[in-house]
Amino acid sequence: MVILRGRKIKKVFGKKSNTQEVLKDIDIEVREGEFVGIMGPSGSGKTTLLNVLASIDKVTSGIIEINNNNLQKMKEQKLSKFRREQLGFIFQDYNLLDTLTVKENIYLPLSVGKTPKTVSEKKIKEITDLLGINDILNKYPSEISGGQKQRTSAARALVGNPSIVFADEPTGALDSKSATALLSNLEKINKEKKVTIMMVTHDSVAASFCSRVLFLKDGQIYSELYKGDKDRKQFFQEIMNTQGVLSGDGYDA
Amino acid sequence: MVMAMTLNQLVLRSMRKNIKSYYLYVFALVFSVSLYYSFVTLQYNPAIVNEIGTGRSSAALKAASYLLLFIVTFFVLYANKLFMNRRSKEIGLYQLVGMSKSLVARLIAIENIILWFSAIVIGVLVGLLTSRIFVMILLKIVEKDAFVELSFSIEALMMTVVVFSVLLLIVILQTAIRIKRVTLLALITTTAVADERVKKFNAFQMFLGFVGLISIGYGYYLSTTILDNLNVTPNVLLFKMVSILALTVGGTYFVFRFSVALILNFVRKSKKGLMSIQDVLSLSTIMHRMKANAMSLTTITVLSASTLAILTFTYISYYSADSVAMEAVPYDYIMYEDTGFELVEEFDKEGIQYTRYDIDLLAVPADVRPLLVKEAALNKTISTELGVQVVSLKAIQNKLPNLHLQEGEGYILGYNSLSAENIRIEAQKSIQFNTSAGEEEIFIKEVTEDLLLPNYHYYGFTVVVADSYFQKLLHDPLTKNQKVVGMELKEENQLIKAQEVFEANKVSVEMPIPGNDLATNTVSVESQENYRLNMLDSLGMTIFISGFLGLAFLIATGSILYFKQMSEADEEKGTYNILRKMGFTTNEIMSGIRRKQLFNFGFPLIIGLAHSYFAVKSGWVLFGTELVAPLLITMGVYIVLYSIFSILSAGYYRKVVEDAL
Numbered sequence: 001m002v003i004l005r006g007r008k009i010k011k012v013f014g015k016k017s018n019t020q021e022v023l024k025d026i027d028i029e030v031r032e033g034e035f036v037g038i039m040g041p042s043g044s045g046k047t048t049l050l051n052v053l054a055s056i057d058k059v060t061s062g063i064i065e066i067n068n069n070n071l072q073k074m075k076e077q078k079l080s081k082f083r084r085e086q087l088g089f090i091f092q093d094y095n096l097l098d099t100l101t102v103k104e105n106i107y108l109p110l111s112v113g114k115t116p117k118t119v120s121e122k123k124i125k126e127i128t129d130l131l132g133i134n135d136i137l138n139k140y141p142s143e144i145s146g147g148q149k150q151r152t153s154a155a156r157a158l159v160g161n162p163s164i165v166f167a168d169e170p171t172g173a174l175d176s177k178s179a180t181a182l183l184s185n186l187e188k189i190n191k192e193k194k195v196t197i198m199m200v201t202h203d204s205v206a207a208s209f210c211s212r213v214l215f216l217k218d219g220q221i222y223s224e225l226y227k228g229d230k231d232r233k234q235f236f237q238e239i240m241n242t243q244g245v246l247s248g249d250g251y252d253a
Numbered sequence: 254m255v256m257a258m259t260l261n262q263l264v265l266r267s268m269r270k271n272i273k274s275y276y277l278y279v280f281a282l283v284f285s286v287s288l289y290y291s292f293v294t295l296q297y298n299p300a301i302v303n304e305i306g307t308g309r310s311s312a313a314l315k316a317a318s319y320l321l322l323f324i325v326t327f328f329v330l331y332a333n334k335l336f337m338n339r340r341s342k343e344i345g346l347y348q349l350v351g352m353s354k355s356l357v358a359r360l361i362a363i364e365n366i367i368l369w370f371s372a373i374v375i376g377v378l379v380g381l382l383t384s385r386i387f388v389m390i391l392l393k394i395v396e397k398d399a400f401v402e403l404s405f406s407i408e409a410l411m412m413t414v415v416v417f418s419v420l421l422l423i424v425i426l427q428t429a430i431r432i433k434r435v436t437l438l439a440l441i442t443t444t445a446v447a448d449e450r451v452k453k454f455n456a457f458q459m460f461l462g463f464v465g466l467i468s469i470g471y472g473y474y475l476s477t478t479i480l481d482n483l484n485v486t487p488n489v490l491l492f493k494m495v496s497i498l499a500l501t502v503g504g505t506y507f508v509f510r511f512s513v514a515l516i517l518n519f520v521r522k523s524k525k526g527l528m529s530i531q532d533v534l535s536l537s538t539i540m541h542r543m544k545a546n547a548m549s550l551t552t553i554t555v556l557s558a559s560t561l562a563i564l565t566f567t568y569i570s571y572y573s574a575d576s577v578a579m580e581a582v583p584y585d586y587i588m589y590e591d592t593g594f595e596l597v598e599e600f601d602k603e604g605i606q607y608t609r610y611d612i613d614l615l616a617v618p619a620d621v622r623p624l625l626v627k628e629a630a631l632n633k634t635i636s637t638e639l640g641v642q643v644v645s646l647k648a649i650q651n652k653l654p655n656l657h658l659q660e661g662e663g664y665i666l667g668y669n670s671l672s673a674e675n676i677r678i679e680a681q682k683s684i685q686f687n688t689s690a691g692e693e694e695i696f697i698k699e700v701t702e703d704l705l706l707p708n709y710h711y712y713g714f715t716v717v718v719a720d721s722y723f724q725k726l727l728h729d730p731l732t733k734n735q736k737v738v739g740m741e742l743k744e745e746n747q748l749i750k751a752q753e754v755f756e757a758n759k760v761s762v763e764m765p766i767p768g769n770d771l772a773t774n775t776v777s778v779e780s781q782e783n784y785r786l787n788m789l790d791s792l793g794m795t796i797f798i799s800g801f802l803g804l805a806f807l808i809a810t811g812s813i814l815y816f817k818q819m820s821e822a823d824e825e826k827g828t829y830n831i832l833r834k835m836g837f838t839t840n841e842i843m844s845g846i847r848r849k850q851l852f853n854f855g856f857p858l859i860i861g862l863a864h865s866y867f868a869v870k871s872g873w874v875l876f877g878t879e880l881v882a883p884l885l886i887t888m889g890v891y892i893v894l895y896s897i898f899s900i901l902s903a904g905y906y907r908k909v910v911e912d913a914l
């Protein structure tokens with residue numbers, strides 16, 4: 001089942017004389033339970049694409065549907081509600097609230113709905129057990145490591161059982177060990193809970209955890225790779241090759 | 254001069270880019286300049302000089318202008334501090350790109366000079382207009398009609414320029430020192446340092462939180478007892494007042510610093526990590542900022558509470574002018590035997606309608622020794638033989654309809670604090686009249702301060718007696734009768750005409766002082782309206798000045814709260830961005846912010862109101878006779894002002910939240 005469908009997505013920044021077309025008529029489809037990676041050189045429009053798909057930013061033209069809801073037809077109020085109930089976000093710079101403890105941060109997405117307290121407690125326990133952060137629940141973000149922050153951010157994205165999770169370079173600030181741990185967790189959640197994930201990354205290793213990788217260049221989808229039955233090593237090699245072709249002279253910095 | 258050129262260009266460019274964060278600072282400057290200029294101008298306004306006279310009132314204006322200077326300094330320095338906080342990142346950036354500290358300091362100095370001089374020009378122009386309004390208000394308070402011209406005073410301008418140049422110099426120095434001292438790292442992270450977190454609470458802090466609440470309560474309790482015992486030495490009174498002040502001010506700080514965070518932390522703990530979005534935006538942010546905000550919130554609360562109390566006191570005296578005049582001159586016009594009858598004739602001639610009351614006032618020699626309170630009776634040095642004024646119940650029954658007296662009973666009027674200082678008497682005892690028939694005892698049922706009749710004897714008071722007994726005294730050769738005529742106008746609207754007639758027929762007469770045949774008192778025909786206007790004349794300036802300064806203060810403190818909220822909103826933009834991305838709507842976020850605002854404005858407001866209420870309650874009797882209306886009106890003004898500021902800041906928050914995504 002197709003969960004996300006984008007048609008002729010165009011995004012233009014700037015006004016009249018000084019415009020820049022960042023996304024050029026992109027068509028995209030994501031099926032339920034997929035783990036999609038988005039790669040591409042810096043400035044190619046990855047973050048922009050993720051933002052418009054996640055309804056954080058508006059498209060200039062084109063149609064985006066998630067679970068058969070047309071995002072362009074929704075008003076701000078309804079869109080917010082939709083975002084809160086159906087989508088989850090993991091950001092590169094964690095975006096945790098400094099004044100809240102880890103647990104309070106994770107509870108945020110549940111705080112508005114009518115989830116009973118006991119159910120909330122259960123959900124928080126489940127997800128923090130899975131991500132291995134249940135012993136830091138009462139700490140503040142300033143008291144935990146970058147990897148723990150990122151896992152907190154992931155727990156917050158996942159706790160509300162979203163249909164899709166959007167992640168923008170979730171491993172960007174992590175060392176390779178923490179990065180691998182987080183990615184295995186995401187992979188596990190993707191497989192076990194059938195959560196659809198879209199992840200922007202610069203890192204070929206990270207991308208090799210995905211089931212499909214899209215390559216973006218100059219605002220267009222340049223090519224895509226399916227993992228299929230390949231193991232991670234083979235897939236990684238394939239990604240590296242494509243990237244080499246894509247950037248020609250040593251890819252993006 | 255190549256460097257200077259680029260420097261100026263840089264300043265102009267950065268100014269143009271930052272215009273939004275300037276507008277508040279400029280507003281604060283313009284407000285201060287125009288307030289100061291227009292107030293100083295008053296001293297030189299011809300309408301004031303002519304109508305109210307120089308001398309005393311210009312001294313009062315001068316003294317007030319120093320107070321205003323204090324307010325303005327406080328306000329401007331604070332605004333500058335917030336302004337600099339807001340720009341710490343920008344300043345850090347300048348240094349990051351390689352500018353030296355002295356260059357940055359010069360940059361900010363040039364910028365300040367430009368801002369201040371534009372503010373002075375605008376402020377003086379605004380002040381020119383507002384000063385005219387102030388003069389009109391002042392003349393309205395003292396009920397005088399005069400044409401008010403738009404007057405430009407060079408002296409006032411000079412003073413304003415000097416004062417603000419000095420302030421500018423201070424600001425520039427302060428900024429330079431600040432830039433010099435602070436490290437680059439600290440500059441860039443200033444905002445992060447500000448919200449230091451409340452760590453685990455220890456028992457000591459909890460204890461201090463309780464101490465805060467208790468000392469405020471005890472201070473309030475003391476304030477209600479301060480006037481209970483009037484015959485304490487001034488030292489004791491002063492000590493009491495200082496302790497009340499220390500208890501309430503200290504208590505306020507403790508409440509802000511410890512109690513609030515304590516209570517909020519408790520509430521937060523009880524949620525066990527499951528906080529609603531409203532709690533997140535109110536509880537946790539307030540808690541985290543309390544340490545940094547405690548001092549300024551205390552200052553604002555205490556300052557506005559004292560301002561409010563002073564405002565109420567002056568307003569009480571103003572508001573009480575009518576009733577005080579009514580007590581001092583109980584009829585619209587009062588005249589005496591053989592005097593002022595031209596006035597009656599003139600009133601008749603002019604067709605002024607009045608009701609006439611003829612009252613016999615008897616001067617009776619008396620001894621008040623039996624009436625004295627016990628301790629005072631022991632003091633033999635005071636003479637207790639004096640003349641009292643006696644009136645029959647019938648003559649004043651219209652003023653005291655519920656009073657009933659038997660023969661041998663009396664009721665004392667006009668026993669005021671002045672007489673109390675010399676002769677302290679109490680009711681349920683007897684006074685001795687010295688008549689031809691010997692000494693006669695009159696049992697006093699009650700002693701009151703009511704001044705229903707004019708009182709012409711320094712330490713005397715008026716004894717009301719039963720009609721039959723009064724007739725006996727009237728025919729006693731040892732007493733002296735002074736006939737008094739009181740006139741009440743029937744038509745309010747004839748007052749102006751009556752006043753004109755009164756002014757044209759002023760007469761005074763020598764009245765014998767009872768018990769002393771040689772001495773006399775000069776008394777004139779008296780007019781209640783005249784008395785009231787005289788009172789307004791002497792009070793008007795005080796009322797105007799305290800009203801002016803009070804409002805200036807309230808606006809200044811309110812604006813500071815508003816400015817603080819604006820910078821808080823800017824600092825929390827990141828939080829709103831995250832929440833918006835996660836799918837919280839502007840309205841959901843705003844509902845949390847509104848709760849926070851309710852606290853940020855409501856809490857100082859309520860504590861300020863409570864402080865001023867107890868201050869006013871403890872001392873209002875010294876200022877007038879009316880409490881409720883003046884208290885409610887000044888408190889209402891305060892509440893309205895703070896509500897306006899909280900609405901403004903909520904509007905700013907909404908804009909920040911909307912722009913956050």
Ligand SMILES: Nc1ncnc2c1ncn2[C@@H]1O[C@H](COP(=O)(O)OP(=O)(O)OP(=O)(O)O)[C@@H](O)[C@H]1O
Nearest residue numbers: 013014020022040041042043044045046047048049
């Ligand atoms: N708000 C904006 N206004 C104007 N231009 C923008 C805005 N956001 C992004 N751009 C431009 O759009 C282009 C794509 O930006 P985007 O952030 O999507 O790149 P990216 O692929 O995520 O790059 P990176 O890998 O460095 O994060 C860039 O050239 C950028 O300058």
Ligand SMILES: [Mg+2]
Nearest residue numbers: 046047048168
């Ligand atoms: Mg990006």
